[in-house]
Amino acid sequence: MGPVTISIKTKLGTLVVVSVFITTGLLLVALRTETELRFITVFSVIATLLLTQFVAHGLTAPLDEMNTVAKGISHGDYTRRVRGAGRRDELGDLAETINRMADDLEAVDRHRKELVANVSHELRTPIAALRAVLENVVDGVSAADPETMRTALAQTERLGRLVETLLDLSRLDNGVVPLRRRPFEVWPYLSGVLKEASLAASQRAVGSGSRPHTRTDVHLHLDVSPPELTAHADVERLHQVVANLVDNAVKHSPPHGRVTVRARRGSSPGSLDLEVVDEGPGIPPSERHKVFERFNRGSVPAPHGPGSDGGTGLGLAIARWAVDLHGGRIGVAESARGCRILVTLPGIPRPRG
Template sequence: MRPLDFLGRIKVKLGIVIVLAVATAFVVNEVGINSGLSREVRIAVAVVLALIMVQVLAMGMTKPLREMARAAQTIAKGSYTLRVRATSRDEVGELARAFNAMAADLGEVDRQRRELVANVSHELRTPITGLRAVLENVVDGVSAADPVTMRTALAQTERLGRLVAQLLDLSRLDSGTRPIEAEDVELAPLVEQAVLEASLAREDVVIQAAVPGDLVVRADPDLLAQVLANLLDNAVRHSPPGGSVTVGGSAEGDGVRLVVADSGPGIPAEARARVFERFSRLDAGRAADAGGAGLGLAIVKEIVELHGGSIRIDDCAGCRMVVDLPGRLTVADVPSVPNTGDQQGRVFTPSGTVTGDEAGRMFAPSGDE
C-alpha cells in the first residue's frame, strides 16, 4: 500500500507523516480526557497509534528503496531482468525509474558482450580452421607446398590479420586511446588515393569520383582515409559485375558532405540502423569471405561520430551512404593549398576533370534529403 504516491516531493510526504502523527496524538489525548482515562494511558495509546500511522505511511515510502536493494543484489549476480515498481512521483520514484533504466542498459551491454564474444570466436575460428587445414595437408603430404597452396594459406592469414586489425581499431576508438589528430585535409587527393586503392579489388566495377579541388576539412587524415576505404570496399564488394560506384564531395553549410553510392541491391529500410552494428550482416548465412566480418561500417560510424559528424543511408536505387562532417575550411584558410584558376571549381575523376556544377548534377540525390 502506497497512499502517498500521488505527492511529488519526499519532503511533503515527511511533513504529512509528522502532522498526522501529531494529530493522532492530539485526538487520542482529547478522547482520553473526555473518557476519563489517566494521563499515562492516554500517552501510551497516543504513542502506539502514532507509531502505527507512521509505520503504514513510511512503509509505502521506503518500499521502493528495499526493492532496489534486492534488485541490486540480483544484478550483482549477473541477472538484469528484475525491475523496481516505480509508481511514486517523488525523488524515490525518480530514483527507481533511473534504476530500471540502468538495469536495462546493463542487460543490453551484457547481451552485446555475449554476442561480441560469440561473433569474435566464430570469425577467428573460420580463418584459423582454413589455415590449419591447408598446413596439415602440406605436412601430411596430401598437398604440395606449391604457390597455389601457399596463396591459399596467405589469404586465410590476411583475412585473420584484417579481422584483428578491425577489432583493435574498434577497441581504440571505444576506449579513447586513438585521439583525433586533426589537420587541414584536402579531400580531392584523399578521395583520389582511396579510389585508386579500391579499384584494385575488382576490375569489373567502375569507380567515379567528383570532389571540388578547393574542398578542405579539418579532420584526422588517417581516420578519414579509413572511412573512405571502408565505404568504397563495401560499395565495390556489393556492386554487380559491370556496375559502378560513385564518390562525391561537396560543401554543406559549415561542413562537408561525402557521398558513396553503388548500383548493388541496396539495404532495406528496416535494416539500415542495424548495418552499423558490429558483426552485422544483412544475410546472416553469407560467408564472411563474401560479406566481410561486419565491422567496416561500425568503424565508419565510430570515426564519423568521433569527428562530430553523422552518417545515414538515403533512399535511392542501390545504396547511397551520406557522411556529413563539420569543420569545412576555405582555400584562403589553408596556405599550403594552391588557389589556381585550373584547380578552383574542378573535380577529379578517373577519366578526367569536370566542373563543380557538373559534379553537383552528377551526385545530386534522387529524393529529398
C-alpha cells in the first residue's frame, strides 16, 4: 500500500478540532482546580496560536518556494525545482506539476537552441560552397562552364532539400497535416517509391559532376509477400516514411551494399508490417532510443558510406511523426547484421462505440 494522502482541508479541520479540544480540556482543568478563567483563556489562546503557527508554516513555506521558482521560470531560469514534490497533499501535487512544467520548458528551450545551432550549421555549408563557386566566377578565377554551374546547382539543390525538410518539420510541429487514408496495392506503390529514390540519387550524382554528394552504388531490393498484398494508409505520409528510411539506410550502407524493403500483412485488416534493412555498421543498443530524435546522426564512427553528404538528421524524426500520425509504431529491431527498422501500421481504423 502506498502512503496515505491527507488533503489540506483535512489538515485545517484537524486544526480546528484540536484547538477545540485544547480549549475544552483547559476549561475542565479550570473547573476542577478552581483556576481563574482568565489564566485558562490566556493559555488556550497561546496554545492555539502556537499550533496554528506550526500548521500555517507547513502550508505557506512551500507556497513561498513555489512563488520563487515560478518567478525564476518567468525570467528564463529553468534549472530550479520545488522541493515539496514528495508531500501527500494538494501542495505536493502542485509542486510536482511545477517541476514537470519546468522540465518541459527546459527541454523545449534546449531543443530550440539545438535547432538554431544545427540549422545554422546545415545552412552554412552549402551557402559557403555556393559563395566560393560564385566568387571564383566573378573574380575570373574559374570560368562559368557547365562543370562549375553543375557544382553551384548541386549546392542550390541541397539548400532546397534542407528548406523542404524544415517546412515538413514546421508542419509537423503545428499539426496542420491531415491524414487521408485509402486502400492501395503495396507492391506497385513501394516499387514506385524505390524507383523515385534511385532516380533522384542518379540525378544528384550527374548534377554534382560526379562529386561525392550521394550514393549510387547501393542496390535496392523489394520483398513483398504475398505479391497481391494491399494496405490501408495515407500514401503521401507513407511515402515520407519509406523514402526517409531508405535514404538513411543507403547513407549508412557499405560500398556496393544492399538495402532491402520488406512488406508483410499485419494482424488486422488493412494493416502493414514494413522492414528496412541495410548492411551498415548497425546501431548500438545504447543509441537506439535516440535515433528518431531531431538532428541526431548517431555516434557510430564513419557512419556514412562513401559518397554520402551526411544528411540533416531530420529524416527519421519525420518518419516517426508520420507513423505516429497513423497510430502505428516504429523502432529499431534486432538484426544479425546492419540496421533493421520495423514499422507497423494499424490499417483500417475501428469505428468507435
